[in-house]
Amino acid sequence: MKKQLENQKRYRVPLRAFTVIGVILSMIILMSFGLNYKTNKEVSKTPVTLAVKKDSITSVKAFKQVYTVLMSARCMNCHPSGNIPLQGDDSHLHTMSPQRGVDGKGVYAMKCANCHQATNTPGLHTPPGNTNWHLPPADMRMVFQGRTPRQLAKQLIDPKQNGHKDFKKLIEHADDGLVLSGWNPGEGRKLPPMSHAAFKKAWITWLQTGAYAPKK
Amino acid sequence: MYNPTLFFEYYHLFKWESKNINLMINLNVNQKAYQIDADPNMPLLWVIRDIIGLTGTKYGCGVAQCGACVVHLNGEAVRSCVTKVSRAEGQKVTTIEGLSNNNDHPAQVAWNEENVPQCGYCHSGQIMSAAVLLRENPNPTDADIDSAMAGNICRCGTYLRIRKAIHLAAEIQKKEGASK
Numbered sequence: 501m502k503k504q505l506e507n508q509k510r511y512r513v514p515l516r517a518f519t520v521i522g523v524i525l526s527m528i529i530l531m532s533f534g535l536n537y538k539t540n541k542e543v544s545k546t547p548v549t550l551a552v553k554k555d556s557i558t559s560v561k562a563f564k565q566v567y568t569v570l571m572s573a574r575c576m577n578c579h580p581s582g583n584i585p586l587q588g589d590d591s592h593l594h595t596m597s598p599q600r601g602v603d604g605k606g607v608y609a610m611k612c613a614n615c616h617q618a619t620n621t622p623g624l625h626t627p628p629g630n631t632n633w634h635l636p637p638a639d640m641r642m643v644f645q646g647r648t649p650r651q652l653a654k655q656l657i658d659p660k661q662n663g664h665k666d667f668k669k670l671i672e673h674a675d676d677g678l679v680l681s682g683w684n685p686g687e688g689r690k691l692p693p694m695s696h697a698a699f700k701k702a703w704i705t706w707l708q709t710g711a712y713a714p715k716k
Numbered sequence: 717m718y719n720p721t722l723f724f725e726y727y728h729l730f731k732w733e734s735k736n737i738n739l740m741i742n743l744n745v746n747q748k749a750y751q752i753d754a755d756p757n758m759p760l761l762w763v764i765r766d767i768i769g770l771t772g773t774k775y776g777c778g779v780a781q782c783g784a785c786v787v788h789l790n791g792e793a794v795r796s797c798v799t800k801v802s803r804a805e806g807q808k809v810t811t812i813e814g815l816s817n818n819n820d821h822p823a824q825v826a827w828n829e830e831n832v833p834q835c836g837y838c839h840s841g842q843i844m845s846a847a848v849l850l851r852e853n854p855n856p857t858d859a860d861i862d863s864a865m866a867g868n869i870c871r872c873g874t875y876l877r878i879r880k881a882i883h884l885a886a887e888i889q890k891k892e893g894a895s896k
Contacts (some may be wrong), residue, residue, distance in 0.1 A: 595781070596867040608852050608864035609793035609845035615780040615867075621798045626779045 536597045552667075552708055553697040559709035565702040566650045566693065567714075572692040574682035578635055578643035585635055588625075604635040626666070628686040630678055636663065653706075653713035670707055673701040741805050745770070746814025756802035760794075761785045763801045764811055772840045776869075783868030786841040787811045793848045812840035815847060819875040822892065823847050826885035829869050834872035842868045850889055856882060 569575060577586040583600040584593050601607040606614070616633035618624070621675060636642040640663055655661045657670070665673060673679060683696045692699065706712075728814045743750045745768055748839070752767055763769050764787065773796060776784030780795040788810035817819045823846045826832075833839045842865070849864035851854055856864070861882050870878065 516768065546858070568874070598867070599863050608860070609848040610864060610867050611792060614792060615785075615798060617798060617803065623779060627798060664758045695846070 534680065552710055554710040556710060556712045559712035560714050562706040562709065563653050563712070563714060566699065566706055567652060569682075569692045569694060569699045570644055570652060571701075572682075573690065574685055574692050575679075576644045578678070579642055580635070581643050581645040583638075591645075592675050596609045598640055600635045600641075602638050604637040607636075609674065620684065622687075624688040626686065628681065628684075628689070630681045632677060634678075637668065640664075648714055648716055649714040657707075657711045671704055674703045741801055743768075743801070743804055743809060743852055746811060747808075752801065752881070754801055756800060756805075759797050759802050760787070760789075760799040760801050760804050760809070761796035764796060764809070770811050770813050772839060774837055776838065776841070781869075783790065783841045783845060784838045784839070786844040786868070788815075788844060788848070791848070791851070793845045810844075812844060815844065821884040822848060822888040823850060823882070826881040827892045829884060830877050830881040831875040832874055832881045834874055838868060838870045842878055846878070846885065848884055849882065854889060854893075855886055 538634050544657065550627045570579075573586070573589050573591050577588075577591055580586050582593075582667070586592065587594040596610065598610045598612070599607045603613070612633045612635075615625075615627045617627065617629040618631045619629040627642060642655070642661065642663060647655065660669070663684060680696065682692055694702075726860060727886075732842065739750045739756060740766060741756065741763075743752055743754060743763070743869060745764065750768060752763055754763055761773060764773055765775070773787055774784040775797060775855060776782035780798045783795065785795055785797040786793045788814045789795070790807050791810075819825075821843075823843045827839065827843060832842075845865055847870050849861065853860055853864075858879060861879050865875075867884075
């Protein structure tokens with residue numbers, strides 16, 4: 501009887517301790533979950549200042565970084581000089597030769613969304629996905645292919661050539677769904693030459709320092 | 717700051733997985749309603765062929781490269797091998813079996829008339845693509861046909877007969893329209 505009581509006491513203490521530790525740990529996990537969520541929300545909602553502080557050297561330097569991303573296959577393939585999108589890391593003409601069409605979404609039985617789904621299709625080199633997959637429309641072709649850094653910089657800040665985007669919309673465009681999908685290209689495709697965060701920083705720096713175009 | 721209500725915001729994430737397992741998917745295929753017990757990620761082609769049993773639509777490449785699996789989703793010529801069945805939920809799906817009541821769609825009539833198929837495997841997809849072209853462009857030129865049909869591959873090489881049949885189908889469609 502005495503032995504039984506001693507045994508019960510021996511197990512009761514660690515059991516209580518484990519319960520208390522378990523409750524504390526689960527509280528910490530829940531709290532960090534909520535805290536992290538809030539922090540991410542706050543970061544994404546952080547307003548980017550629209551003020552411009554002109555600095556041609558910083559601006560041109562930032563644009564040179566931006567240019568490497570815009571001319572990478574992930575961006576340029578949907579900004580071709582012709583009416584057929586490009587494909588692959590070597591930017592060859594898209595197989596099956598789908599056409600731009602008036603709205604940039606293809607023609608007849610060859611519309612982008614016929615193959616490109618809302619998300620990437622699993623498998624190597626299968627159609628990448630986005631809910632809004634398209635080329636720029638026929639009346640605003642926004643060509644990247646073949647543009648020099650100077651030509652592209654000037655085009656990007658001209659509302660008549662950039663899809664009627666003002667300064668604010670240009671800044672917001674860094675987080676556009678199709679822009680972001682460049683960093684989620686599907687299996688077998690190279691990523692742009694820098695992270696999205698680095699690109700966004702360079703993009704905003706270029707705009708906020710006066711959006712200067714390089715000399716060439 | 718920690719907000720305890722956020723836990724409940726995330727609750728749907730935990731629920732989502734279990735919801736997916738037993739989800740019944742409502743489909744409308746060829747104007748007939750179906751309730752399908754399938755994974756929402758299952759390709760529409762598998763549902764059409766293996767669950768519903770409509771085998772006119774063919775499996776070709778499985779990666780949206782050949783066009784053998786084309787069906788209409790709300791009238792658009794989607795490739796059912798890469799289209800998740802969840803995309804088709806509550807939408808209108810039409811397969812080759814439902815394109816017309818008596819195999820009398822102008823494209824079907826013209827295909828018969830011109831003896832287009834050789835082995836025939838790709839032709840349900842070819843006809844479904846041609847039907848979209850004829851709806852959107854009743855008088856297609858050779859260039860229009862080439863643009864519209866470039867995504868449908870025929871290993872027997874019946875491309876010239878396909879082009880001829882589409883021109884004939886356009887004529888039939890015009891006559892039908894005039895007689896109505």
